Amino acid sequence: MISSTLLAVLYPMFTLIAQATAQQMFLYHFCLDSPGNYTANSTYETNLKVVLSSISSNSLAEIGFYANSKGQDPDKVYAIGLCRVDVKQDDCLGCLKNSSSLLPQLCPNRKEAIGWYDSCMLRFSNRSIFGIAETYPQFYIWDGHNVSDEDGYKRILQTLFDSMKSEAASGGSHKFAARTSIAPDLSTLYVLVQCTPELSDVDCSNCLTIIYSRTPQFVGKDGGITYTPSCNYRFQTYPFFNVTYATSPPPFLASSLPPPPVPIAIAGKERKKTRTAIVIVVPSVIAMMLTISICIFVRIKKSKDNFETVEGIKSVESLRYDFSTIRTATNNFSDANKLGKGGFGIVYKGNLLNEQKIAVKRLSKNSQQGDLEFKNEVLLVAKLQHRNLVRLLGFCLEGNERLLIYEFVPNRSLDYYIFDPMKRAHINWEWRYKIIRGIARGLLYLHEDSRLRIIHRDLKASNILLDAEMNPKISDFGMARMFVLDQIEGNTNRIVGTYGYMAPEYAMLGQFSIKSDVFSFGVLILEVLSGQKITHFHDGENSEYLLSYAWKNWREETTSNLIDPTLSGGPITEMLRCIKIGLLCVQENVSDRPSMTSVVLMLNGNLDPIPTPTQPASFMQSNIVSSTSVQNDNSSSVTNNEASITELCPR
Structure with missing residues (x-):
């Protein structure tokens, strides 16, 4: 395209x-x-x-x-x-x-x-769309020519739009207005606005106001088009509609416009010279424009960082930030503002001019999957709103720069606390239980309650951010996939995620579903309870795979061995219930894992008795370890717990 x-x-x-x-x-x-x-x-x-x-x-x-x-x-x-x-x-x-x-x-x-x-x-x-003003989805394009008097163009277009908006809104069965006018550079402006006729006058006016406010990229250009389901706006310096339908500009505007150029009479011999010049110049200009256009096309085609790589971003264009704004907010991406680094790139803290604190993820120029992740995260997270999901404020696309702008979450990520022997001592069971339930509610929203059905595919401790009250917020949707509401599972040849958190059917066969996220959530529960990473559990001098250790102690009724010693004195019944739920979530058979609806009920004590788990998936200890080590020998894929991307070959 x-x-x-x-x-x-x-x-x-x-x-x-x-x-x-x-x-x-x-x-x-x-x-x-x-x-x-x-x-x-x-x-x-x-x-x-x-x-x-x-x-x-x-x-x-x-x-x-x-x-x-x-x-x-x-x-x-x-x-x-x-x-x-x-x-x-x-x-x-x-x-x-x-x-x-x-x-x-x-x-x-x-x-x-x-x-x-x-x-x-x-x-x-499949829903009623009559008489409802809607400005999403939105499509727009603008002409590539800059105007000589940007402020003059802006003033005239604003004045024309204000009068045309009123005319269209009160247009009865037409809801349409078209104008021609003289631009500051003496070219002719052709402007059109239209609403679907069944809208009320107020809805039409509001719809046009909204789309006009979303078009800052048109400033300085000599043409632009915006289409939405309920209204549209367009201006050009060439006729694109039947000008007999255009009404005259209002008197107050007409009086402020420059007079049209006076035609100059040309004598017979001079007229011949003029015709000759036109015959020579016009083909030359067209040839030059075609040459320039072809060069632009070839250059864009060759570039890996062109807009085709993020096609679809235009639907959320209202969230775009200027690069200069973010550069200023982060003090030119200074090391002093660096919050962390992941598979996507570096995250910086920033302050906007209105004093709002932000977190900025800056795509690494060396990232192979970056543009796909970038587009995915913008299009998905922009449509999701929940207290347990990190909130996307906007994005920036400029040249090779790809930035994601989030709400600033002050208490870093979950792994910063629970995997540090000193810090996790300060996170008591009340806080940990609150975090587990918050993550569960966020996943339930993604799987069942949002207007989209989202499979996160990279749920892990480093992707759980904690706000000032230690409320968890699921982040990093670069790997996420969207399902239709009645879809059960999907398949992929590109397996992404983090070692230890991936469900067996996904890692081995490329099959993913909401139950893939449930598996990852079960791993998280066991990590939060034990304070140790899934890849190993330290018991004195011994080190063992966490799922194996948890199952062995469950079977031998010594489950308290799994609990972080700093939680001694906490409500043991609540902790044991969480261990049981965690083991249920990591069952090898997909159908044996509960849905997040059931998980939330079990965590709140509203589903009793809780089913008894069987032996969890144990494939991680043998098959995947060898497969991953081979990948690391032959590719640049990163598979440790600090990264977000793991490429495995499905068997």
């Missing part, structure tokens, strides 16, 4: 081509994951086909707006088609007909999707 940067450069040049082929391709489309998928030949698919086929009927309203639904819940389908008001009805019907055929192909089996052409928009969903 062409990157947004290249598209922005080429868009004005190829506008006529784009208009000629607008019936054949989308400018952009989104396939939404949250409602889930429908199955082939299902009732939902039948209803979808009926609704979409009716879009091309001659009964389409003349205003270029179509809204209809078909079926009964949960298989009911809602659809909206919208054309620009200036588009002829036949062209509108043709555009919607092609989009109704193409969008289901681009988003196979998705219950919700949206696509934008140059002249029409189509969306469908």
